[in-house]
Amino acid sequence: MTISGRLGRKIRLVSVLAVVAGALLAPLAGAAPAYAQTETNCGLISTAATFGQPTQLILQVIVSAPGTPTGTVTFSEGTTQLGTVTLSGIIASLTVTFPAAGSYPITATYSGDATFSGCTGTATATVNPASTSTTVTSSPNPSATGQQVTFTATVGTPVLEVPASGTVTFFDGTTQLAAVKELDGTASFATSLLAAGSHQITAVYDGNSNYLTSTSVPLTQTVVTPDTDLAISTPGNMTVDATGPSGAPVSYTLPTVTDPDDATVPAAVCSPVPGTTFAIGSTTVTCTATDPDDTPSMVSSSFTITVRGAADQLASLGQAVQGVGPGTSLADKITAAQSYLASGDTADACSTLTLFINQVKAQSGKMIPAGQAAQLITAATRIPAVLGC
Numbered sequence: 001m002t003i004s005g006r007l008g009r010k011i012r013l014v015s016v017l018a019v020v021a022g023a024l025l026a027p028l029a030g031a032a033p034a035y036a037q038t039e040t041n042c043g044l045i046s047t048a049a050t051f052g053q054p055t056q057l058i059l060q061v062i063v064s065a066p067g068t069p070t071g072t073v074t075f076s077e078g079t080t081q082l083g084t085v086t087l088s089g090i091i092a093s094l095t096v097t098f099p100a101a102g103s104y105p106i107t108a109t110y111s112g113d114a115t116f117s118g119c120t121g122t123a124t125a126t127v128n129p130a131s132t133s134t135t136v137t138s139s140p141n142p143s144a145t146g147q148q149v150t151f152t153a154t155v156g157t158p159v160l161e162v163p164a165s166g167t168v169t170f171f172d173g174t175t176q177l178a179a180v181k182e183l184d185g186t187a188s189f190a191t192s193l194l195a196a197g198s199h200q201i202t203a204v205y206d207g208n209s210n211y212l213t214s215t216s217v218p219l220t221q222t223v224v225t226p227d228t229d230l231a232i233s234t235p236g237n238m239t240v241d242a243t244g245p246s247g248a249p250v251s252y253t254l255p256t257v258t259d260p261d262d263a264t265v266p267a268a269v270c271s272p273v274p275g276t277t278f279a280i281g282s283t284t285v286t287c288t289a290t291d292p293d294d295t296p297s298m299v300s301s302s303f304t305i306t307v308r309g310a311a312d313q314l315a316s317l318g319q320a321v322q323g324v325g326p327g328t329s330l331a332d333k334i335t336a337a338q339s340y341l342a343s344g345d346t347a348d349a350c351s352t353l354t355l356f357i358n359q360v361k362a363q364s365g366k367m368i369p370a371g372q373a374a375q376l377i378t379a380a381t382r383i384p385a386v387l388g389c
Contacts, residue, residue, distance in 0.1 A: 037117040038065040044108045044121030051101040051130040051210045052159035057082075058093045059108040059121050069116040076107045077125075101129045101210045129207065130158050132214040134168070136203040142222035144295055148192040149221065151177075153203035155185055157211055166208045172199050194223045226295035231258045232268060232287060234301040239308065240278075241379075242386045247279040247307045255301055257289040266291050280309040280386075310349075310386045314338050317379050324376070325367050330356060341387075350389030353380050 041062040049055040061069050073092035075082040083094050087110065098104055104125040112118030133156040143149045155164040163185035170177040170189050180187040187203070200218040207213035233256040242248045254268045270287040272278070288300040308316075318334040333356040340349035357380045364373035 037112065038063060038067070038115060040064075040069060040110065040112070040116050040119045042108065042110050042119035042121035044106065044123040046106060046123050046125040048126045048128065049098075050128050050158075052097070052162075053130075054095045054097045055125050055127060056093055056095050057106055057108065057123075057125065058091065059110065061087065061090045061092075061110050061116070061119065063090065063116055067115055069110070069113060071111040071113045071116075071118075073111070074109050076109075077104050082106075096125075098125065098127045101127045103127075129210055129212045132157055132164055132205055132207070132211045134203050134205045134214040134216040136170075136201055136216040136219045138201065138219060138221050141219075142224055143194070144224055144226040145194070145196050146192055146226075148190055149194060149223075150188055150190040151201060151203070151219075151221075152186060152188045153180075153205070153216065155183065155187075155205045155211075155214070157185070159210075162210060164205060164208070164211050166211075167206045169204045169206065171202045171204065177201075194221065196223050196225045198222055227261060227291075227293050228295050229258070229260050230266070230289060230291050230294035230296075230299050232256070232289045232299045232301050235285075235287075235303045237304045237306070239306045241308050241313050241382060242280050242310070243382060244385055245388050247277050249275055249277045250305055250307070251275050252285070252305070255287050257299075259289075259291055259294065262291065262293070278305050278307045280307045282306045310383050311338070311341060313379065313383050313386065314341065317376070317383070320376060320379070324372070325359070325363050330359060330376075333359070337383075346387050346389065350384045350387055353384055353389075356380050 043060045043062060045058050047056045057075050059073050063069055069087060069090060071087050072084050073087055074084045075094045082096050085092050085094055092108070092110070104127070106123050106125050107120060109120045110118050134153055135156070136151060136153045138149055138151045140147070140149065151170055153168045153170070155168070157164050165183050167179055167181045168183055168187035169179045177191065178189040180189055199221040201221050202218050203216040205214050235252065235255050238250065238252060240248050240250055251274045254270060254274070257265055257268050259265045266289045268287045268289050270285055272283065272285060283305050284302050285305055286300060286302045288298055290298045314334060314337055318331060318338065321330040321334060324330055333352050337349045337352040337356070340346070340352060357377055360368060360373050360376045360380070364370050368376070
């Protein structure tokens with residue numbers, strides 16, 4: 001390029017411009033290239049979550065020049081570092097589960113690279129309280145007036161490791177029954193003051209910072225006036241004579257059961273049952289009657305059946321023959337039989353009783369009235385049967 005000077009001289013500027021251009025474009029000898037980084041902007045967002053669920057933190061690096069930024073992004077909650085991830089394209093994300101519901105100030109810092117400068121984004125992560133479900137049960141149900149009933153509320157939560165805590169309030173319809181604190185997933189309340197009738201019981205959990213309130217479906221608690229008129233009589237004790245070595249079969253009348261307000265009266269059940277062979281000695285018979293609608297639902301009575309063995313029967317026979325027959329012959333024979341039996345001589349005891357029976361038969365209708373003789377013979381014949389003679 002040539003221009004004219006003031007005196008008509010021509011000047012060439014090509015080399016000058018080249019030098020200037022070289023000065024602009026070429027670095028000084030020995031110096032490193034210096035290029036300005038492209039500025040970036042960081043935009044941080046977080047997804048709202050429910051307690052117990054993860055929250056996603058997303059940082060977007062916005063650039064104003066061509067190219068793809070590289071590097072890492074560090075996420076922090078206050079002064080606590082949550083994690084560092086590698087930028088993917090212009091996005092970096094981190095999934096975090098926070099320990100409780102609430103608001104968390106989050107900072108995400110992009111490290112920058114040779115081309116793009118670093119930047120920082122901030123946002124607030126919100127974790128909302130989780131929903132709950134409350135159920136209520138009772139025991140017993142139905143119950144009687146004056147009977148203690150225990151109500152138990154269970155609060156279901158989505159995070160098993162963190163059970164619900166707070167207060168559960170029990171209601172009978174709209175009437176508050178009790179408020180139970182220090183809940184750890186369950187709460188119980190007992191009362192014996194419910195009146196007869198039907199009660200609609202609900203349990204209301206008041207929630208806390210992590211959990212929302214919830215109300216149970218109403219439970220119908222039925223309270224009835226107790227039926228207390230079930231009764232059973234007590235039979236008198238019985239004494240019978242053994243008819244063999246194993247004792248004697250005994251039949252007895254079942255005790256009387258009364259239940260005035262019921263159309264059907266329950267039957268008595270006894271053990272041992274009538275007709276059972278009772279062993280020699282005393283046995284207690286227990287009889288019961290049951291009606292689940294009564295309180296108590298079962299009533300009982302007992303009596304004793306005594307079965308006399310050979311020794312007791314001989315003693316009675318000895319008393320029965322005092323002054324009977326000629327002289328003391330019959331009484332002496334019974335005394336002798338008792339002595340033999342006491343010494344273990346069963347054979348001689350049985351032989352003596354045979355002599356006794358024969359003598360009574362001989363005197364029947366003579367020295368001994370026939371009816372009395374028959375009774376003595378029956379009693380004396382039963383004893384050898386008991387001894388197994």
